[in-house]
Amino acid sequence: MELTVYLAGQIHDDWRDALEAKAKENKLPLHFVGPQTNHDKSDNIGEDVFGKQPNNIVKDDAASSINNFRTQILMEKSDIVIALFGENYKQWNTAMDASLAMAQNKPVMIIRPESLVHPLKEISNKANVTVENIDQAIDVLNYVFL
Amino acid sequence: MELTVYLAGQIHDDWRDALEAKAKENKLPLHFVGPQTNHDKSDNIGEDVFGKQPNNIVKDDAASSINNFRTQILMEKSDIVIALFGENYKQWNTAMDASLAMAQNKPVMIIRPESLVHPLKEISNKANVTVENIDQAIDVLNYVFL
Amino acid sequence: MELTVYLAGQIHDDWRDALEAKAKENKLPLHFVGPQTNHDKSDNIGEDVFGKQPNNIVKDDAASSINNFRTQILMEKSDIVIALFGENYKQWNTAMDASLAMAQNKPVMIIRPESLVHPLKEISNKANVTVENIDQAIDVLNYVFL
Amino acid sequence: MELTVYLAGQIHDDWRDALEAKAKENKLPLHFVGPQTNHDKSDNIGEDVFGKQPNNIVKDDAASSINNFRTQILMEKSDIVIALFGENYKQWNTAMDASLAMAQNKPVMIIRPESLVHPLKEISNKANVTVENIDQAIDVLNYVFL
Amino acid sequence: MELTVYLAGQIHDDWRDALEAKAKENKLPLHFVGPQTNHDKSDNIGEDVFGKQPNNIVKDDAASSINNFRTQILMEKSDIVIALFGENYKQWNTAMDASLAMAQNKPVMIIRPESLVHPLKEISNKANVTVENIDQAIDVLNYVFL
Amino acid sequence: MELTVYLAGQIHDDWRDALEAKAKENKLPLHFVGPQTNHDKSDNIGEDVFGKQPNNIVKDDAASSINNFRTQILMEKSDIVIALFGENYKQWNTAMDASLAMAQNKPVMIIRPESLVHPLKEISNKANVTVENIDQAIDVLNYVFL
């Protein structure tokens, strides 16, 4: 039984690669999907498709419509959603992705540093599991297949 | 036809009072509900009910379980959800409340300053309407009853 | 038992007034809601709230976001949706409103002239009832209370 | 991960062939389904199955019952719905197909010429993405797999 | 707490009057709704609204579209569905009404004579309660308010 | 794309074999499932599993619990439900199976002789398509793959 995991969250570092590598080391039968991780591509996809937009609000709305289209397709195909929150970014779209997944009865795991316990407490309380780092996330995923 | 509006978002200033006052001035048939706005009460409700907790993570989880219980009750009774994002806080629970409301097919309006257009672009794109301030929010609510 | 009826469809003539007047004559316990019927107001509400927009696409999107917000609120409160299609307009939003109502298990009645039988055949087939004019619509509503 | 795409919309020209050809050129792992594109077949399927009907209304209802049966089967198997609106036809069934897909949380992309921005503004606002032509649609589909 | 009860089933005798009278005797806070019980009216409502139809199949489809419209409105407002099956009629619409109510998580009680135990066994097994007569149905309703 | 079809309806003749044979002749990519068609087995499965029951009501309830378990499993795996009604039996379970399928948004086709048009009119009106015989059912299934 291979499971598909959507990796929601920041696209500013390589946490997805690290998590996928450890899943592979553990021979977990997981297939990973996620958002566009090329940040420029993600921000500019609206103008890449529609051409120059009249201002930044319209540019951002165009990009987000395509990003949300992508997310909705891939999240619908996923059995598990993992959402990582880091210390430096707003990441409200990550909170939205995790919440929409919960509302669809998809199992959700949050990864966040201890410094973010307080602002994430309501999401952690609604999610299935909250861990502090990628190693703990792998431990939890491992347990599903024991 | 009186409608109930859940006012999600930060509890650090008096934006709810301002919005409610303007709704009253406009004689809009609206009834407002929202989270506990006494910040200390909201953070300490877990220990107020269960007594001293062993550490901050457990204290925060206890408080958030009661805050989420309250939010779920009141949001379920609401016809409209308005979520305000300000510049100073993480407000991931606000993003969660707005997203869970969308998932339940509740009409959602976002209020955010122009400075937050970029980080909120995916939520704005999913919500029904995004405005920049309370006056615009009142204009939109007014239009519902014209 | 008073029922609420959402009147979807064109806002270019006074069909809503005619239907409501006949319902009143028949002493039907119905409460009617519907879209903004002032056409200019409906088209301009985006700019009325947000100010001048950079082009017509953005202006239209701004207006439609507020119109959809209004429709979603009022349709959610409705027990019945009646959608009228006339010969002169595209009315794709009417088709959307009727279809979203069907998907929410709301009873839907279509009013359309015989000339539109062919292009509306799939919607008629999915709707509960299709009639040709307001008098027939009143006959059907009357039957609900017999 | 191969995805299935339902191509809703007019059956009067060969836009589906054009889109499928470009998807193939781009080596996108997509499988396409859609309505019966032989127009006569689509209009006459009711009489083909049930024999001569007493009038055009009944003939159209018979055909649409079978067309809706087909659409419901294939749309249920689809991961993405693309709906094209052209300038010449009423296409209310296209608006219904797109709206029912939205109501089932399926990602929806609209293709429409700029001339139709105004009458399609409410559907565009509810859909995930709206583009103006097949090339832009391919750009968006491409982005899902980047 | 007043509850609304939809009384599905045959319209050939006065079982609804009998049940409602006994509910009144027992001072149960119940409000009853149900199908059109004037049999001729129910069969002819299609032609009453649309005029003479070309054949009986079309006449029956026209009538049933209006009967289903009525049923859907009233069942949606109901807290309980009671479906009575008698020995003399096909009553497949009664089976449909009861089943659609079950699918919407509405509590369903079946009333049927012992002679119909066998052909109704699958429906009885899915319904909440099955009783043999009106007195037993009143006993069960009474118990809800004890 | 192979589709699974649940064949609901009477188990007193070999209509399923006839339909499956014609589907095979037409090379339709369909996989058929359905209820237990050995009538004695179907009636006695309760006592086969649980032993002699105290009376026929309990015996029938035991059998129907297992029959409904089987139906729910197989119908959930099906893309299409075809329900045949014949002239000789009550078949209320068939009406229930078709109605529960409709409530789950599964495409439903009814097969019934012309003599049953009247008592089945409300179900026919809710189903996607109603045909009179197996040949017409095959024509409709064929059309899905054209």
Added chain:
Amino acid sequence: MELTVYLAGQIHDDWRDALEAKAKENKLPLHFVGPQTNHDKSDNIGEDVFGKQPNNIVKDDAASSINNFRTQILMEKSDIVIALFGENYKQWNTAMDASLAMAQNKPVMIIRPESLVHPLKEISNKANVTVENIDQAIDVLNYVFL
């Protein structure tokens, strides 16, 4: 805003009276409903309605069908579900009522003594809030109205 609270759980002591009395002392705008608390009545309602049953299994099934009918009606009308688990009974129906409420997105509070932390840990983790006694439950309900 008056809220309705379903009090699931054991019917062997007077915990409901105690909780309702304290809610009244606190002037909380709550209306309470719950199962039949006369234990004999609850166990015998099947035979009270249907007469002597052939054995205890059938007697219990008859009673539970009526108890579940009652619970489903009243829980559907409730805004909050509180489920109390005590040390002496199996109370699997309490676990079912709480779980079905969660699945319907109803806010759920568990009351259980510390001795039951371990066997109730999975339900506590899924519920919104878990408290140890009636006073804490009142504190939480009070907070909803602050």
Added chain:
Amino acid sequence: MELTVYLAGQIHDDWRDALEAKAKENKLPLHFVGPQTNHDKSDNIGEDVFGKQPNNIVKDDAASSINNFRTQILMEKSDIVIALFGENYKQWNTAMDASLAMAQNKPVMIIRPESLVHPLKEISNKANVTVENIDQAIDVLNYVFL
């Protein structure tokens, strides 16, 4: 057609092995999943992942969050849920798993000894089938494929 079966219930004896072995003997095309059956592992998984917790309540909540995450993933992939109740344990999580499965329209079979008829009567009444032992469960599973 291979089906996946989730085996909910006590992890204190080897009933799963026995049931799986008999399914294999009968060549039933079934794939079994279930909870972590190493009891120590199940109780300690929270501390295994997060390290020593401050007290047993927090330790249990940590373990149950991971157990519920696992259960939700595997139950979502299952076509059938079988829940066994034995005489010695509280097993409220088993009641929850079975109830959440029912709420998701998954077919549910209960296995329980005759001694537990009374406390399980409401769950038995809601489940599809209740049997007394593994042999009867296999008989029922066998019947699905006859």
